[in-house]
Amino acid sequence: MTGVPAQxxxxxxxxxxxxxxxxxxxxxxxxxxxxxxxxVESALTRFANSAIHQNVASSSVxxxxxxxxxxxxxxxxxxxxxxxxxxxxxxxxxTAARITPPDPAWPGLTPAAxxxxxxxWDAATAHAGPAERAAxxxxxxxxxxxxxxxxxxxxxxxxxxxxxxxxxSAQGQAADAAMDGIARTGDADGSAQQHVDRLADLDGxxxxxxxxxxxxxxxxxxxxxxGRYPVVLEPTAVADLLQNLAWYGFNGRRxxxxxxxxxxxxxxxxxxxxxxxxxxxASGLPFDLEGTPSRALTLVDAGTTSAVAHDRRSAAELGVxxxxxxxxxxxTVGPIPRNLRLSAAGTAGPADATxxxxxxxxxxxxxxxxxxxxxxxxAGGPGxxxxxxxxxxxxxxxxxxxxxxxxxxxxxLVSDFWYTRVLDPLSLVITGLxxxxxxxxEDGQVTRAVRDLRxxxxxxxxxxxxxxxxxxxxxxxxxxxxDGGWWEAPSLRLASWNFTGGASG
Amino acid sequence: xxxxxxxxxxxxxALDAGARYADVRVMHRRxxxxxxxxxxxxxLTQDESLGLGVRxxxxxxxxxxxxxxxxxxxxxxxGHRAARTAAASALVxxxxxxxxxxxxxxxxxxxxxxxDPLGVSLAAKGDLLVAATRTMAEHGADLSEGLYQIWxxxxxxxxxxxxxxxxxxxxxxxxxxxxxVGAGETQRRxxxxxxxxxxxxxxxxxxxxxxxxxxxxxxxxxxxxxxAPLCPTGETxxxxxxxxxxxxxxxxxxxxxxxxxxxxxEAAFAGTSWLDLAQLGSLRYGSDLMTVTIDPTIPGALxxxxxxxxxxxxxxxxxxxxxRWVGVLAGRDSxxxxxxxxxxxxRADGWARLPMVRMTNVGLEPGPHTLEEIIDATDDxxxxxxxxxxxxxxxxxxxxxxxxxxxxxxxxxxxxxxxxPTYTGIGPLFWRSMDMLSSETVPWGTPNCGKGQPGQIxxxxxxxxxxxxxxxxxxxxx
Numbered sequence: 012m013t014g015v016p017a018q019x020x021x022x023x024x025x026x027x028x029x030x031x032x033x034x035x036x037x038x039x040x041x042x043x044x045x046x047x048x049x050x051v052e053s054a055l056t057r058f059a060n061s062a063i064h065q066n067v068a069s070s071s072v073x074x075x076x077x078x079x080x081x082x083x084x085x086x087x088x089x090x091x092x093x094x095x096x097x098x099x100x101x102x103x104x105x106t107a108a109r110i111t112p113p114d115p116a117w118p119g120l121t122p123a124a125x126x127x128x129x130x131x132w133d134a135a136t137a138h139a140g141p142a143e144r145a146a147x148x149x150x151x152x153x154x155x156x157x158x159x160x161x162x163x164x165x166x167x168x169x170x171x172x173x174x175x176x177x178x179x180s181a182q183g184q185a186a187d188a189a190m191d192g193i194a195r196t197g198d199a200d201g202s203a204q205q206h207v208d209r210l211a212d213l214d215g216x217x218x219x220x221x222x223x224x225x226x227x228x229x230x231x232x233x234x235x236x237x238g239r240y241p242v243v244l245e246p247t248a249v250a251d252l253l254q255n256l257a258w259y260g261f262n263g264r265r266x267x268x269x270x271x272x273x274x275x276x277x278x279x280x281x282x283x284x285x286x287x288x289x290x291x292x293a294s295g296l297p298f299d300l301e302g303t304p305s306r307a308l309t310l311v312d313a314g315t316t317s318a319v320a321h322d323r324r325s326a327a328e329l330g331v332x333x334x335x336x337x338x339x340x341x342x343t344v345g346p347i348p349r350n351l352r353l354s355a356a357g358t359a360g361p362a363d364a365t366x367x368x369x370x371x372x373x374x375x376x377x378x379x380x381x382x383x384x385x386x387x388x389x390a391g392g393p394g395x396x397x398x399x400x401x402x403x404x405x406x407x408x409x410x411x412x413x414x415x416x417x418x419x420x421x422x423x424l425v426s427d428f429w430y431t432r433v434l435d436p437l438s439l440v441i442t443g444l445x446x447x448x449x450x451x452x453e454d455g456q457v458t459r460a461v462r463d464l465r466x467x468x469x470x471x472x473x474x475x476x477x478x479x480x481x482x483x484x485x486x487x488x489x490x491x492x493x494d495g496g497w498w499e500a501p502s503l504r505l506a507s508w509n510f511t512g513g514a515s516g
Numbered sequence: 517x518x519x520x521x522x523x524x525x526x527x528x529x530a531l532d533a534g535a536r537y538a539d540v541r542v543m544h545r546r547x548x549x550x551x552x553x554x555x556x557x558x559x560l561t562q563d564e565s566l567g568l569g570v571r572x573x574x575x576x577x578x579x580x581x582x583x584x585x586x587x588x589x590x591x592x593x594x595g596h597r598a599a600r601t602a603a604a605s606a607l608v609x610x611x612x613x614x615x616x617x618x619x620x621x622x623x624x625x626x627x628x629x630x631x632d633p634l635g636v637s638l639a640a641k642g643d644l645l646v647a648a649t650r651t652m653a654e655h656g657a658d659l660s661e662g663l664y665q666i667w668x669x670x671x672x673x674x675x676x677x678x679x680x681x682x683x684x685x686x687x688x689x690x691x692x693x694x695x696x697v698g699a700g701e702t703q704r705r706x707x708x709x710x711x712x713x714x715x716x717x718x719x720x721x722x723x724x725x726x727x728x729x730x731x732x733x734x735x736x737x738x739x740x741x742x743x744a745p746l747c748p749t750g751e752t753x754x755x756x757x758x759x760x761x762x763x764x765x766x767x768x769x770x771x772x773x774x775x776x777x778x779x780x781x782e783a784a785f786a787g788t789s790w791l792d793l794a795q796l797g798s799l800r801y802g803s804d805l806m807t808v809t810i811d812p813t814i815p816g817a818l819x820x821x822x823x824x825x826x827x828x829x830x831x832x833x834x835x836x837x838x839x840r841w842v843g844v845l846a847g848r849d850s851x852x853x854x855x856x857x858x859x860x861x862x863r864a865d866g867w868a869r870l871p872m873v874r875m876t877n878v879g880l881e882p883g884p885h886t887l888e889e890i891i892d893a894t895d896d897x898x899x900x901x902x903x904x905x906x907x908x909x910x911x912x913x914x915x916x917x918x919x920x921x922x923x924x925x926x927x928x929x930x931x932x933x934x935x936x937p938t939y940t941g942i943g944p945l946f947w948r949s950m951d952m953l954s955s956e957t958v959p960w961g962t963p964n965c966g967k968g969q970p971g972q973i974x975x976x977x978x979x980x981x982x983x984x985x986x987x988x989x990x991x992x993x994x
Contacts (some may be wrong), residue, residue, distance in 0.1 A: 054601075055970055059781045062610030066601045067970070069569070069582035069868040087562040090584040103562060111550075112557040112642035141579070141604035148608050161784035163969050193784045200783075268659050269697045324558075342559035343551055343663070429787075432905040434918050434938065437702045440994040442907045442916050442938075465907075465914060465940070467994045511992050512914065512940055 020182030023048040023172035026092060030076055031174050033101045042105070043079040043120050045175035047300055048072070052137065055165040056144035058192070061152045066141055075300070075339070078104050084114040086342070118327035120177040121302040129183035129297045136210040137168035137186040147190060147215035154219030155194040158226055162192020162202075165490075166210055173302040181302055187294035187497075188213055189490035193447060194222040199232060199460060201225025201405075202427060202447040204247060206490040206497050208293055224405030225426065229448040232460040234513050241422030241480075242508040243415045243452070246487040249500035251428040251443070252470055253351045254491070256286070259436045260471065261310045261318075263325035263336070264345025270436050271319065272471050278315050279471060281479035283356070286311040288320065288348035290335075293488065293497065295350055303335040310348065314476060322346040349491065352499040356482040406450045406457045411483030415504040417455040418481065423464075423508070424450040424457060434467065442467045442511070465512035473505055480504040519544075520682070522591045523674035526570045529595030531676055534603065535572035537615065538595065539675035541825055542568040542586065543867040545667060548634060552645035552662040554653050560638065567867035572598035576613045577605030582868040614852035616859055618828050620678030625822025626685075628815050629718035633666040633688040636719045644722075648692045648731045655735035657694035663712060664690030664722060665963065667975075671825075679827040687818060687975060689714030689961060692727045694735040696742055703741035703935060705734035705920055706902055709759045714961030714975065717816040737921060740933060747922050747937040749991035753894055754939055755887075755984045757901030760919055762879070762960035762978035768943040769801075769808055770878040770976065772912035773835050774861075775846040775854055777873075786967050787910025790943070791841065793854055799841040802947030805883055805983075808836040810845060810861065812876035817977035818961030819877035821863075826871055828860040835878060839948070847873050865972035872968055879979025883953025887982040890952045897925040898990055900937040916940040916992060939990045946985060954981035 027046040034044040054068035074097065077086040085107040089100040144164040152160050165188065172182040188210040193202045202225065203218040244252070265271040272279070289307040291297060297305050301323050310318050321329075322337035325346055336346035406424060407413045416424055431443030444465050451459040472478070483501030491497050517525070523540040530538035547563040568591060569582035579602025581594045645662035652660030666688040673681045691712025695704045704710070707730040715721050756764065776782055777789040791799070812820050812830035823829055826848055835843040846854065847862035850873060864871035891899065905918035922937030923930045957979050965974035 053970065056605070057969055058608060059783055060610060060779075061608070063577060063605040063608045064610055064781055065580070065870055065872075065969075066578060066605045067580040067582075067870050068597065068601055071567070071582075071584050071868055085560045085562065087564075089564045090566060091564075100564070103564075107560060107562055107638055111560050111638045112646055114558070115556055116558070141601040142607070145604045145607040152608055159780070161780065163784070165970075191784065195783065202784075268695075270659070270695065270702055342561060343549075429910055430907045432907045432918075434905050434936070434994070435701045437697070438700055438994070442905065442918075442992070444907065444909045444914065446910055463909060463914075465909075465916060467916075467992055469994050472994075509994055512916070 020170050020172040020184055023050060023170055024174065024180060024182045026074065027172045027174035030074060030097055030101060031176050033097060034078060035176060037101060038080055038105050043176055045077050045120055045302060047075045047171060047173050049169060049171040051167065051169050053167040054141065054144065055163050056141060056148055057163045058148050058152065059161040061160045063145060063148055074100060076100060076104050078108050079117050080105065080108040082113045083108050083111050084117050085111055116324060116328065118323035120175045121179050121323065122177055123179040124304055126181040126304045127291060127297045129185060130291055130293065130295065132184055132186040133209040136166055136188050139166045139210050143210060147213055150215030151192050151219035154216040155223040158194040158196060158223045160192055160194050160219065162190065164190045164213065169296065171296050173298055175302055179302050181298040183297045185294045185296055190215060190218055191490060192218060192222055194219065194226040196226050196230045199226055199229035200447050201229055202247065204489050206488045221408045224408055225448050228403050228405035229460045232462040234462045235451065235464065237464060237510045237512050239507045239509050241419055242505050243412060243419055243422065243424045244503045244505065245412055245426050246500045246502060247427040247489060248425045249353060249503050250489045250498035251431055253353060253498045253500060255431060255439065255441055255470055257348045257351050259433060259439055261320050262345040262347050263319045263321035265436065266319045267325050267328045272437060272439055273316050273319050275316055278476060280311050280314040280474045281476050282314040283479045283482050284311050284314050284474055285354040287352050287354065288350055289352055290350040292350065299335045299337040300339060301333065301337040303333045303337065305335045308334050308348065320346045320348045349496040352486060353501065355486040355501040356484050403457050406448065411485050412502040415481050415483060415502050416452050416457065419452045419455060419504060422452050423461065424452050438469050439471050440467065440469045462513065464510040466509055467511040468509045473508060478506045480506055517588055519672040520674060520680060522586045522588060523568060523672055525588050526568060526591040526595035527674055527676050529592035530570055530572040530599045533596045533599035534574050535599045537573040537676050538570060539673065539826060540568055540570050541864055541867055542672040543669060545669045545866060546634065547667050549663065549665040550641055550645060552649045554660055555646055555650035557642045557646060565866065568594060569864065569867045569869065570594045570598040571870065572602045573613060574599055574602035575606055576609055576611060577602045579605060580870045613849050615848040616851045616857055618848065621827060622680045623823065625683045627716040627820065629686045631719040633686065633719040634668055644727065648727045651728060651731035652692065652694040652735040655732040656696065656739040657735040658697045659695040660735065662692045662727065664688065673823065673825065673827055675827055681823050681827055683822050685716055685821060686718060687714060687716050688719060688721060690722050691725065692731060694738045696738040698742035703738045704904065705738040707734050709902055714818045714963045715816045715959065716818060716820045741921065741935045744933040744935040747898065747934040747991045749993065751987050751989050753897030753984060753986055754988040754990060755890055755894060755897055755899040755925065755982060758956065758958050758980045758982050759960055760901055760903050760917065761983055762980040763903045763906055764917065765808065765879060765978045765980055766962055766976060767906055767908045768912055768915055769835065770875040772943065773844045774873050775844040775850040778844065779850055779853055785969050790911040790913045795841065797842055800839055800948065801836045801841040801944055802839045803950045804838045805950055805953045806836055806839045806947055807834065807881040808878060809833065809881060810835050810843060810876055810878055814877050814959055814977065817877045817959035818963065818975050819875060819977035824860055824862045825864045826859065826862045831860055845873050845875060863974060865974065869970065869972050872972065874967065874974045875965065875976040877959065877977035877979065879959065879977065880953065880981065882955040882957045882981060883983065885952050885954050886956060887954050890954060890982060890984050891925055891930060892928045893952065894925045894984065895927055898934065898937060899923045899925055899930065900939065913943050915943065936993065937990065938992045939988050940992050941988055946988065949986040949988065950983050951986055952984040954983065957981045
C-alpha cells in the first residue's frame with residue numbers, strides 16, 4: 012500500500028494555519044509568523060548479546076513557531092495541541108518577542124512558492140509493529156551462524172505541515188526503515204547496514220550474514236605501524252567523509268564565517284568526485300523548517316565546488332537564495348546537507364532500488380578477487396553450507412569493493428570510521444579510528460586482519476585532485492543517526508590516508 | 517487527574533497487559549536558549565514539552581512506549597502498548613531479567629536555585645551576550661559567539677513496586693568563544709569552555725562566570741594563536757587544565773565504567789569497555805593519586821539529582837580508589853546481571869526516551885598540589901587547556917584530544933604560547949602516569965553526552981583540577 016501525498020498532513024496544515032491566525036489576532040498583521048507542525052511515530056528494536064534488550068516506540072507532536080515582531084525574533088515550540096495549548100505557545104513567544112534584543116539580520120519569511128510532491132511513502136512501514144521488527148532481528152541473529160550479534164531495526168513515519176503569514180504553505184509525509192548491526196568474534200567485529208523506504212526491503216538475514224562474514228575475516232588481527240597507506244574505504248567509511256564535509260564544509264553559515272574550506276568555482280576535489288544533496292530521493296519532506304521547497308543541490312560537480320547549503324539567514328548574509336536547508340539545529344550549527352550522495356563511477360544519479368547493495372553483493376566477481384559472495388548459492392550465504400573456507404575472504408562482500416581492492420598493490424581496506432572529530436574546521440583535519448574491520452591488502456588480495464588504527468587526516472586533501480584513484484560503480488544508502496538523514500556512497504580507493512597511531516598508542 | 521494518578525493508570529495498564537513490573541516517568545520540560553554573534557542576538561528559542569513514557573517488563577523482555585498526552589485513556593493505552601512491545605521482544609529472548617532491590621519511596625526533591633534562570637529578563641540575558649560578543653569583536657576576533665541554555669524539568673516517577681517520587685531540576689549555564697581566521701586555519705578560544713559551563717543551579721552560575729571580563733583576553737589569545745609556534749611533536753610531561761581533565765575523565769573513565777557497556781549492551785553503537793568485571797576490586801586503573809567518585813549528591817553539579825530515573829536514591833560511591841578500580845555506573849537490571857547490590861545511575865533524556873545507564877557526577881577527588889606548584893616542579897613539558905576536539909576508541913582505551921591553547925613549560929616557568937596542542941595515549945597507561953594533582957577542583961558540566969539508540973543527550977558533571985602526566989605523546993598533526 013502506498014500513501015497519497017496530496018492528502019498528507021491535512022490535519023497538521025490546519026493546526027499550522029490556526030497558529031498563524033492566532034498570531035495575527037494577538038499581535039496584528041505586522042507580526043511575521045511561520046509555523047511547522049510535525050508528528051512523528053518512531054520505533055526501534057535494539058538487540059545485544061543476540062537478544063532484544065531494548066524495544067521502544069514513541070509518538071510525538073511538535074508545533075514550532077517563529078515570530079518576528081518590531082525587529083525582534085523569537086522561536087518556540089510546544090506539544091500541547093489543544094486550543095489552550097496553542098494559545099499558550101503563541102502568547103509565550105509574543106511576550107518574549109517584545110522584550111528580547113533586536114535581530115537586525117532577520118531574513119524575512121519564505122514567499123509563497125510551489126512545493127514539490129513528496130516521494131511516495133509506504134504505509135506498511137509507517138505502521139509496522141514490534142513483531143515485524145523482531146522478526147528481522149531474529150533473521151539477523153540466526154544468519155550470524157552463532158556469532159554474538161548487536162544492533163537495531165527501526166521504522167519511522169513523519170507527517171509535517173508548514174504555514175506562514177506571507178501566505179505560503181506546504182505539507183508532506185515520509186516513512187523509512189533501517190537496520191544496522193554487528194556480529195562479534197572474540198577479538199573482532201563486522202558490521203552491515205541498510206536504509207530503505209520500505210520495511211519489506213530490509214534483508215535481515217543478508218545483513219546478519221554479511222556482518223558475520225566480516226567479523227570472521229577480521230579475527231586474529233595483527234598490529235601495523237602507523238604511517239601513510241593507500242586505502243579502499245567501504246561505503247560506511249565514506250559516509251563519515253560525507254558527514255564531516257557536510258557539517259563543516261558545505262554548511263552555509265560556516266562558509267559565510269570563512270570557517271569552511273569550500274571555495275565556489277574552484278577545483279578542490281578530484282574530477283571523480285560529484286556530491287549531490289538530494290532530500291527528495293528518499294524519505295525526505297518536500298520543504299524545510301522555513302518552508303523553502305526542497306530540491307537536489309549539486310555541491311561538487313566533477314571536482315569543482317559549486318554550492319553550499321543555506322537557510323534564509325545564511326543566504327541573506329551572502330545575498331543569495333536559501334537552498335532549503337533550515338532545520339531545528341540550524342540556529343546553533345548552521346544549515347547542513349543531510350541527504351548527501353557521492354555519485355558512483357559512471358553515474359551522476361542516485362542508487363537504484365533500495366537494498367540494491369545486498370542484491371548486487373551476491374557473488375563477487377571482481378578481477379583477481381578472492382572474496383566470497385553474500386548469497387547467490389555461495390558457500391557462505393544464508394542458507395548456504397556455512398562460512399567461507401578462507402575466512403579472510405569474508406572481508407569483501409560486494410563486487411565493487413572487490414574490484415577496487417584487486418587494483419591496490421599494498422594498502423588497507425577500511426570498513427568503517429569511528430569517533431571522528433575535527434582538529435581544525437578550515438582545513439578539515441579530522442582524527443578518528445577505524446572500526447568493524449581493517450585489513451592489509453597485498454597484490455590485490457586481502458592477506459591479514461589488522462588491529463584498529465587512529466588517523467589524523469584532512470578530508471578535502473584526501474579527496475584532492477589526483478588523490479581519488481577509483482570509485483565503485485554502485486552507491487549504497489546508509490542510515491544517519493537522525494530521522495530524515497542518510498548518506499549514499501560507493502566504495503572509494505584513495506592514494507593515501509594518514510594513520511597516526513596504533514592500537515597500543 | 518494529577519501527574520501521579522496518570523502515571524499510576526499507565527502502570528496499572530501495563531500490569532493488566534501482562535507485565536510483571538512497570539514504571540512511568542511523566543516529564544514536563546521547559547528549555548530556553550539564546551545565541552549571539554558579533555554583537556547581535558542571533559536566536560532565542562523557548563521550547564516546552566510534556567508527556568509520559570512507560571517501561572514494562574514481560575517475562576525477560578522490556579518494552580517502552582511514550583506519548584505526548586496525559587489523558588487517562590492515552591496513558592492506559594501507552595501502558596498496554598509497552599507490555600505488547602515487551603511481549604514481541606520475546607521472539608529474540610535474552611536471559612532472565614532481575615532487578616536489584618530498591619526500597620519503594622514517596623519523596624520530593626528540588627535542585628538548589630538562588631536565581632530562577634527563566635525569571636531573569638530576556639533583555640538582561642541578551643544584553644550580557646551582546647556585550648560579551650561585542651567586546652570580543654573589538655579585541656580582534658573574526659567571529660565572536662555567546663550562548664546560554666536553561667532547562668527546567670519537573671518529573672513524576674511511579675513504579676509498580678510503589679515508588680512515587682517527584683523532582684524539579686533546574687539546569688543552566690553558558691559561555692563565549694572567539695575565533696580568528698588565518699591563512700588555512702582557524703584558532704578558537706573559549707571561556708570558560710566551548711559552549712560553556714553548566715550546573716543544576718540558577719542564573720547565579722552564569723553571573724559567576726563573568727564572561728564579559730574574559731571576552732577581550734580570549735579574543736586576543738585567539739588572534740595570537742594564529743602566529744604561535746606549533747605544539748612540538750614527541751613525548752613530554754603534560755599538564756592539563758581542569759576543564760580538559762574533566763573531559764578526559766568523561767571519556768576515558770566515565771564511559772568505561774558504564775555497566776551496560778561492560779556487559780555488551782552498547783556494543784553496536786557506543787561500544788563496549790576495556791574493563792572486565794572479573795577485575796573489579798583488583799585492577800590498577802591509575803596512580804595512587806587517582807580517586808574517582810560517582811557522586812550525584814554534589815550541590816549544583818550538572819549530574820546531580822535526588823533520585824535516578826528508576827527510583828534509586830542519589831548516593832556517593834567510589835569508582836576508582838587510590839588507583840584501583842572499585843565501582844561502576846549501573847542500573848537495577850544491569851547490576852543484577854553483574855551480581856552487584858545497587859543501581860542508581862539510570863537516566864532518561866525526556867519522557868520519550870528509555871531510561872539507561874548514564875554518568876551522574878564522575879570526577880576526581882582533590883589532590884595535594886596547586887597548578888602553580890605543578891608548573892614549578894616541571895622542567896620540560898607542555899600545559900594544555902580547554903578542549904577543542906576529542907576522540908576515543910569503542911573500548912575507551914585509545915584516545916586523542918586537542919586543546920584550544922598550550923604553553924611551553926621550561927624550568928618551572930610558563931613560556932611561549934603553542935598552537936594546535938594535541939596529545940594521545942592509552943587510558944590506563946595515561947592515568948598511571950599521573951604524578952601531581954591539584955586541589956583546585958571545579959565541577960565541570962558536560963551538557964552534550966550522546967548515547968543510545970534512539971539517541972539521547974545526557975547532562976553529566978565532572979569535578980576536576982589541573983594535573984600532571986609523565987611521558988605523554990604530544991603534537992600529533994595531519
